Amino acid sequence: MKIINTVSIIGLGALGIMYAEHFSTQLGKENVRIVADAQRITTYKRNGVFANGMRCDFHYVTPEQPVSSADLVLVATKFHGLEEALQAVEGHVNEQTIFLSVLNGITSEREIMKKYPKNPVVYCVAQGMDAVKESNELHYDNKGILVIGNEGGELQAHTQAVAAFFEKVQLPYLVEPNMMHRLWGKFMLNVGINQTLAMLEGTYGDVQIEGEARDLMQAAMREVIAIANHEGITLSEADIDYWMDVIATLSPTGKPSMAQDVAAKRKSELPLFAGTVRTLGRTYGIPTPVNDRLFTAISEKELRYR
Known part of the structure; x- marks a missing residue:
């Protein structure tokens, strides 16, 4: 089973900030990369990104910056930005990289599979959180859980790998057999x-x-x-x-x-x-x-x- 040690995150909306902050705290910021264009990174660094009043210390990289492949790519953009986001993380992907989308709707996983047909994709539903983002500040009382699974009843290796990762970083989750x-x-x-x-x-x-x-x-x-x-x-x-x-x-x-x-x-x-x-x-x-x-x-x- 693949062991997940490095994560690349695209999208710093409410969920992107919440999970980036959690993973950076648990793994060390050097193992969690926030992918964004240079202009956005400049804004993030100048104005700061805050979670429940605390300034986040994130590791930012541009899409063009050479990096090693990520074990996990977390997609946390809005749906209308998905195509651009998948292109932006191309340099973070090899054939073993696992994708996880926290986007709403029923289609983002299929779009990821079209772009990266050789890569494993874990289906995911983010639920129970009450995160609210206003400007560059995120506030939440309840972090909720991530429900993960795959098509079919048998639990696949990449879903097991993500579950093991969530155990390691102490993120609330549930494995759903009927995903x-x-x-x-x-x-x-x-x-x-x-x-x-x-x-x-x-x-x-x-x-x-x-x-x-x-x-x-x-x-x-x-x-x-x-x-x-x-x-x-x-x-x-x-x-x-x-x-x-x-x-x-x-x-x-x-x-x-x-x-x-x-x-x-x-x-x-x-x-x-x-x-x-x-x-x-x-x-x-x-x-x-x-x-x-x-x-x-x-x-x-x-x-x-x-």
């Missing part, structure tokens, strides 16, 4: 909670109680259930109940990534959520009125601040 179900379940959650709170410009507290926001979120999730069943993934009301229990653990003042994007007037991952649901809905002849509404409302917000 595709988990991946679609998290997608269902994001379609509901990310888009609802982005449209309403709300916080987790708004969907932790009965009311319009919670009802809208669950209605969007039910449209994913109908589509998932056509994809051969069995989701049900029990899965909504499971994710509601996860939501209950989050800080009521926290916001999901799309709500943070709207607050900061950034481009969101709307195409990844409602965009995917609407496309698959048309493919299977399934109406998606709730996601249509969310798509229109959030698109209008983005047009006003662009």
Whole structure:
């Protein structure tokens, strides 16, 4: 089994900072490389990157800088930056390098496999964290867990290697034997909670109680259930109940990534959520009125601040 000693991370959003800080503390910053272009690195060094009030001491490298191959590449960009990110880490990859994506949605692993068909990719769902990034500062109360697995029931060697690495660095994780179900379940959650709170410009507290926001979120999730069943993934009301229990653990003042994007007037991952649901809905002849509404409302917000 491969032993993971070096990590390259692309993307310093909320999750990128959280895991970069954790791995740098556990492994030593020389073994954790943050890949970014020269202009961004200059900004990071000048302004600092902070996690819960503490300035992070990261090891930055540009895509052009010669480096040894990484044992693990952690992809933590936004989806619209994935293609550029995969190109940027090319110099960090050999055929034994394992990829792990903490991106939302159901497609990032497939995109990685297209770019690096010879490399092992571990499926991953990040859940239970309440990280909020504002400018260059990250705040979180709950680090959550990373759920990892692979297609098929048998645990593959590269998934075992990542699990052993998480044990070594004391990062909370769970190995999921039915990973595709988990991946679609998290997608269902994001379609509901990310888009609802982005449209309403709300916080987790708004969907932790009965009311319009919670009802809208669950209605969007039910449209994913109908589509998932056509994809051969069995989701049900029990899965909504499971994710509601996860939501209950989050800080009521926290916001999901799309709500943070709207607050900061950034481009969101709307195409990844409602965009995917609407496309698959048309493919299977399934109406998606709730996601249509969310798509229109959030698109209008983005047009006003662009």
